[in-house]
Every structure is written in structure tokens, then in C-alpha cells.
Amino acid sequence: MSAPIVVAERCSKWYGAVLGISDITWTMGGGVIGLLGPNGAGKSTLMKLMSGLLRPSRGTIKVHGGDPFVDPLVRRRIGYSPEHETTYDELTGRELVTALAHLAGVPRAQAPAAAVAALEVMGMQGAMDRRVKGYSKGMRQRTKLAATLAHDPDLLILDEPLTGVDPIARAEIITKIRALAKAGKTIVVSSHVLYEIEALTEDIAVIYRGQVLAEGNLYEIRRLIDHHPHRIRVECDRPRALAAALAGADHVRRITMERKAVVIETEQPDRCYDELATAMLDSDFVLRGMTSPDNNLGAVFEYLTGDRGRARASE
Amino acid sequence: MTTTTLTGWQATAALARLSLKRAARGKALWVTLALSLVPTLYAIAFRIADRVSPDRWEGAVMMTSLLLTVIPPILVASSIADEIDDKTSAYLWSRALPRWSIVLGKFLGLVPIAIAAPAVAVTISFAVLGSAAASLTDLERALAALALGTIAASAIAAMIATLMPRFAVAGAVCWLLLIDAPVGALDLNLHVITASFGARTVAGFGGDASLASALISLAVLTAGGLAIAIRRMERIE
Numbered sequence: 001m002s003a004p005i006v007v008a009e010r011c012s013k014w015y016g017a018v019l020g021i022s023d024i025t026w027t028m029g030g031g032v033i034g035l036l037g038p039n040g041a042g043k044s045t046l047m048k049l050m051s052g053l054l055r056p057s058r059g060t061i062k063v064h065g066g067d068p069f070v071d072p073l074v075r076r077r078i079g080y081s082p083e084h085e086t087t088y089d090e091l092t093g094r095e096l097v098t099a100l101a102h103l104a105g106v107p108r109a110q111a112p113a114a115a116v117a118a119l120e121v122m123g124m125q126g127a128m129d130r131r132v133k134g135y136s137k138g139m140r141q142r143t144k145l146a147a148t149l150a151h152d153p154d155l156l157i158l159d160e161p162l163t164g165v166d167p168i169a170r171a172e173i174i175t176k177i178r179a180l181a182k183a184g185k186t187i188v189v190s191s192h193v194l195y196e197i198e199a200l201t202e203d204i205a206v207i208y209r210g211q212v213l214a215e216g217n218l219y220e221i222r223r224l225i226d227h228h229p230h231r232i233r234v235e236c237d238r239p240r241a242l243a244a245a246l247a248g249a250d251h252v253r254r255i256t257m258e259r260k261a262v263v264i265e266t267e268q269p270d271r272c273y274d275e276l277a278t279a280m281l282d283s284d285f286v287l288r289g290m291t292s293p294d295n296n297l298g299a300v301f302e303y304l305t306g307d308r309g310r311a312r313a314s315e
Numbered sequence: 316m317t318t319t320t321l322t323g324w325q326a327t328a329a330l331a332r333l334s335l336k337r338a339a340r341g342k343a344l345w346v347t348l349a350l351s352l353v354p355t356l357y358a359i360a361f362r363i364a365d366r367v368s369p370d371r372w373e374g375a376v377m378m379t380s381l382l383l384t385v386i387p388p389i390l391v392a393s394s395i396a397d398e399i400d401d402k403t404s405a406y407l408w409s410r411a412l413p414r415w416s417i418v419l420g421k422f423l424g425l426v427p428i429a430i431a432a433p434a435v436a437v438t439i440s441f442a443v444l445g446s447a448a449a450s451l452t453d454l455e456r457a458l459a460a461l462a463l464g465t466i467a468a469s470a471i472a473a474m475i476a477t478l479m480p481r482f483a484v485a486g487a488v489c490w491l492l493l494i495d496a497p498v499g500a501l502d503l504n505l506h507v508i509t510a511s512f513g514a515r516t517v518a519g520f521g522g523d524a525s526l527a528s529a530l531i532s533l534a535v536l537t538a539g540g541l542a543i544a545i546r547r548m549e550r551i552e
Binding site for chain 2: 048051052053054055072073075076078080082084086087088090091095099100102103104105106107108110147151152
């Protein structure tokens with residue numbers, strides 16, 4: 001793992017009596033890290049703390065070794081894109097990004113060129129001389145992202161960058177973010193939509209009720225979850241017969257019938273896959289498809305934010 | 316590309332330019348210009364009726380000074396409050412610039428407009444009413460009063476914007492119109508703490524009040540308002 005870029009130690013933030021994040025101890029290295037959690041989980045609070053917009057109520061958060069709330073040198077290395085889409089609507093895209101690039105430390109003479117370069121990266125060169133007021137949500141998001149990277153920061157903090165954008169813009173933004181990561185930027189991206197994070201990275205931190213419930217690679221997270229059932233959905237010609245063949249196995253926790261498929265929940269995926277293969281061959285089942293819904297982050301998220309996740313969080 | 320950290324004054328200048336550009340394209344500028352027509356129309360009405368006198372000049376200046384209760388809230392308070400309330404402050408706070416530069420940048424970017432509009436209005440009124448109503452010295456004092464009064468009122472508006480961003484314009488208008496102006500008109504020593512009294516005295520309509528105390532009062536109001544606004548801006552999360 002690369003040197004830590006963000007280090008939170010027992011970091012808590014309250015808004016009056018409302019809890020933002022609670023006692024988070026978390027270290028983040030490079031690459032693309034997805035913050036996953038439902039609305040109100042604390043993702044935006046954590047990102048604002050990282051960006052220097054908020055200061056912790058208790059504990060500390062360091063970015064590149066410094067306190068982002070008090071240290072402008074730290075903030076110079078950060079590009080933050082907020083969740084909301086409000087910007088300076090009176091300005092054109094070019095003027096907006098130029099002004100924000102200059103305020104971020106790009107010399108005044110170089111700011112226009114830096115802005116145009118960033119807008120080109122985000123595919124906004126064709127609309128950059130129109131006022132932001134007339135932009136679609138996707139164009140606003142891309143302009144915000146251009147403003148985030150115009151001063152060439154090391155760390156990009158993108159709060160829900162895909163919210164409200166249409167599928168085409170979504171795909172474009174995902175491609176751009178991936179390209180930025182490939183170019184060596186460290187990117188923290190948040191979403192409450194599972195497949196958005198999944199499309200961007202496998203390295204995630206799951207946040208719920210102000211706490212980091214789990215972090216790491218999707219598969220590492222799964223290992224953290226004791227007794228988390230693995231689901232295998234098998235489409236075949238005789239799903240009921242297949243279900244009967246596996247019903248007695250001790251590792252099978254539950255079998256659910258669908259119209260043309262059977263979903264098996266098992267605590268021992270490897271054994272289950274072996275026995276499935278054996279049953280298929282022995283009884284000449286015609287396999288039409290086999291998927292593991294658990295490979296989608298949704299299963300992990302549901303589990304972690306479900307009752308057992310809550311129990312875990314309160315421990 | 317090399318990036319540097321802007322000094323506070325560089326950031327202030329950049330924010331002043333940005334605020335000016337935004338104001339020049341916003342509705343607030345048009346409202347300001349429309350309001351500034353009122354004293355001019357007043358002067359024109361008396362000119363047409365051929366009822367020109369020093370009283371009409373005083374009336375035009377007093378009417379113009381009433382703009383001080385509206386224009387700073389519309390320009391300065393709304394600009395600062397919208398930044399906080401619309402959360403666009405996130406773009407500024409996450410950048411490497413001191414927060415005091417946000418208050419000062421907006422103040423320095425917008426106060427010239429807030430001064431220019433009533434100054435033009437009172438100058439036109441002077442031209443319309445002519446030398447029978449006022450001398451050139453009267454005009455100079457009126458312009459100085461409007462400039463200093465606007466600066467003080469803008470500082471108060473900035474303070475209110477940071478204290479209650481959601482109701483900044485209404486709050487600033489209420490303060491300046493319902494508290495500052497009536498208290499400034501009272502024949503009590505308390506009136507020295509108001510921008511309206513200071514402006515009226517500088518303009519030459521403050522009775523026996525001393526010009527020095529009016530100038531000090533306006534300076535204290537400006538410094539105090541800005542200090543509270545900056546202090547508040549540094550703490551807002």
C-alpha cells in the first residue's frame with residue numbers, strides 16, 4: 001500500500017445534536033476509493049472534513065500530513081467537487097473554471113489555459129463559452145469536475161459526481177474519472193448507488209450511521225463478514241429437480257425458487273460449486289446461466305447495513 | 316503547471332473581480348439602478364413644477380440616503396449570504412485562500428457599485444435642481460456622505476449576512492431601515508452608533524453634531540461590522 005494520504009484518528013463530527021460521523025479511525029492510500037453508504041450515512045461529512053470545509057468535533061483528520069481546515073498548503077493539493085450542483089450561474093463554464101483555478105493557486109496569467117485544458121479533459125470545450133445557467137445536469141457535473149482538477153491537485157474528492165446525470169453523461173464521467181485515476185490521481189468518490197461505485201472501483205469503504213463498517217477490496221470485505229451467505233443463481237431446464245438434489249447438503253442455508261431458476265444460499269461457496277457441477281453432470285441438467293448476485297456490491301451493502309451490520313456497528 | 320498559494324490580498328483582489336463580474340450580470344445591479352432613479356425623478360418633478368429651493372436639495376439627498384438602507388443589503392448581504400446558503404462557499408472554502416478574503420473580496424468588489432449608483436443619482440439631482448438649490452460644496456459633502464454611509468451600511472449588511480444568511484437581505488433592510496434610520500434620527504447621543512446619522516452629518520444635515528464624531532462613528536461601524544463578518548465567516552462550517 002502506498003503512503004497514507006488521508007489519516008483519520010477517532011474523528012467525530014456533530015452538527016449540534018445530529019451525528020455526522022462517529023469516532024472514525026481510517027487510513028486511505030492511493031488509487032480510487034469508493035465511499036459507499038445510504039443518504040445521511042456520513043459520506044459527505046467525511047469528504048468535507050477531508051477537504052477542509054469542516055473541522056472535526058473530536059479527533060483529527062490529516063491529509064498529506066496536515067490539517068486541511070487550517071493549512072492552505074494542504075488544500076492546494078486537494079480538488080473537491082461538492083454534491084450539490086449550484087455554481088456561479090452568471091458565468092460561462094470557461095470563466096467559472098478560470099476563476100476557481102486562479103483561486104486554487106494557478107497564477108492569473110496561466111489560469112485561462114489551465115481552465116481550457118481541464119474543460120477539454122471533461123469534454124466541455126464545445127460549451128465552455130455558454131453560461132452555466134443553461135447547462136444540463138451532466139454538463140454542470142463535468143464543469144464542476146473540470147474546476148476540481150484545473151489546478152492539478154493530487155487528491156480529488158468527488159461527492160456524488162454521478163447524481164442526476166443521464167446514462168450517457170454517466171458513462172462519460174465514469175470514463176473520465178477512470179482516466180484520471182490511470183494518470184495517477186488519488187480519487188475519493190462517494191455514492192449511495194451501488195453500481196456507480198462498482199463501475200469506478202473495487203476498493204470501497206462502506207459507511208453507515210457515521211461509521212466505517214468495512215473497507216478494502218470487495219472480496220476482502222466479504223471475508224470480514226462472518227457467516228455471510230453466498231448466493232448462487234442457477235438457470236437450468238429443471239430448477240426444482242436441481243433444488244431437490246442440493247436440499248440435503250449441510251452447507252446450504254436456503255433455497256429460493258424463481259420462475260426458471262433456483263437461488264442457493266451457501267456458507268461454503270467452493271463446496272457448493274463442486275456439488276452443483278456434480279449434480280449437473282450426474283442428472284444431465286441443461287445449464288442456461290449461473291451468476292452470483294453477491295458479486296454485485298449490493299449484496300454486501302444490504303448485508304452490512306442490515307440488522308447484522310447494525311449490530312456490528314454498535315459493538 | 317506551477318501552482319502557488321495566493322496571499323490574502325491576492326485572493327481578495329481575485330474575489331473582488333469575481334464578485335463584480337457576477338454582479339454585473341445579475342438582477343441586483345438592475346434593481347440598484349432602478350432604485351437610484353427615484354431621487355432623480357423627485358428632483359425632476361420639482362424642476363418641472365419650478366419649485367426649486369435648498370429644501371428640495373435636502374429632500375433629494377435624504378431620499379438618496381434612504382437608498383443606503385436597501386442597496387447594501389441587495390448587493391453585499393445577498394452576495395455573501397447566497398454563497399453560504401447556496402453552498403457555493405464550498406468552492407471557496409476548499410481552496411487555498413483565507414476565509415477573511417471572501418468577506419473582504421466581496422465587500423471591495425460590490426461596494427463601488429453600491430456607492431456609484433446613489434452618487435450618480437445625487438449628482439443628476441444636483442444638475443437638475445441647479446445652483447439655486449445647492450452649491451458645489453453641498454454636492455461634495457453629499458457625495459462624501461453617501462460614500463462613507465454606504466461603506467458603513469455595507470459592513471453592517473455583511474455582518475448580518477454572516478450571522479443570518481437565510482434571511483440576510485430582509486434582516487439587513489430591517490436593521491438599516493427600522494433600527495438604524497429611526498435611532499439615527501433621534502435627538503439622543505445614541506444616534507452616533509448609526510450609519511444614517513453619520514451620513515447625514517457628513518452631508519451637512521446633522522444640526523450641531525461634529526463632523527469628526529460622525530467620521531469616527533462611521534469608521535467604527537465599518538470596522539466593527541467587517542470584523543464580526545470575518546470572524547463569523549472563519550467559523551462557519
